[in-house]
Amino acid sequence: MALSGGMALPLVACQAGAAPRAGPAAAVPALAGSEAAVRARANAFRAESGLAPLAPERALQEAARAFAAYMAESDHYGHEADGRTPAQRSEAAGYRWCAVAENIAYVMRSDGFATEELARRLMDGWIASPGHRRNLQDGDMTQTGVAIAHSTRTGRYYAVQLFGRPRDARVRFDIRNSGRQPTRYTLGEQAFDLPPGTTRTHEQCRAEPLRLPGRGAAVAPRDGAHYRLEPAGAGDWRLVEG
Secondary structure, three states: OOOOOOOOOOEEEEOOOOOOOOOOOOEOOOHHHHHHHHHHHHHHHHHHOOOOOOEEOHHHHHHHHHHHHHHHHHOOOOOOOOOOOHHHHHHHOOOOEEEEEEEEEEEEOOOEOOHHHHHHHHHHHHHHOHHHHHHHOOOOOOEEEEEEEEOOOOOOEEEEEEEEEEHHHOEEEEEEEOOOOOEEEEEOOEEEEEOOOOEEEEEEOOOOOEEOOOOOOOEOOOOOOEEEEEEEEOOEEEEEEO
């Protein structure tokens, strides 16, 4: 099942600064360097939570770059500023997605930014925002694309980070009732009835916990596994793989 990850609310980190004054020209960041620094900082933040790093992905990068450029050229801001969702933009760029989420922001300052400072400002804002932080710490996401674009009209630096889990990373497994009585189990928040001798196949974007009747602990389904439900007495059932 194709599921779109939650989108965080837009982050706006603005510092207009004082009126322009005579002196050195405003600092101009190297945007490619800032983008690389955002990726590195995001992965370092994930590592602090024991999460795997996000791998750069071409289509996500293309989608992020096109959307950052659109916001910089139009100064229209928001997850659907161009009339499309993050998932739609990612799919249009060729990303076959199972889940997609997006962080966006803009920052501005009269005296400009150094390359690393721009990345730090963006990441500090995202980490401090609960919705953006959830996207950064989403362990089901495995790939990313990061882009930053500059508006010459307003001086804003627009940033986009896309998070993705590809379609071929879905978890697939089946479960069979090997008993003589019907039973029920839950997968995440959804309950399923399973008559005797029946096999049901599941395909998930995110591996939700599988809970059996009785007092047994929840199980994290393994991709490609074949499970059997067997009666264990007193209303309990056990899950056997193979």
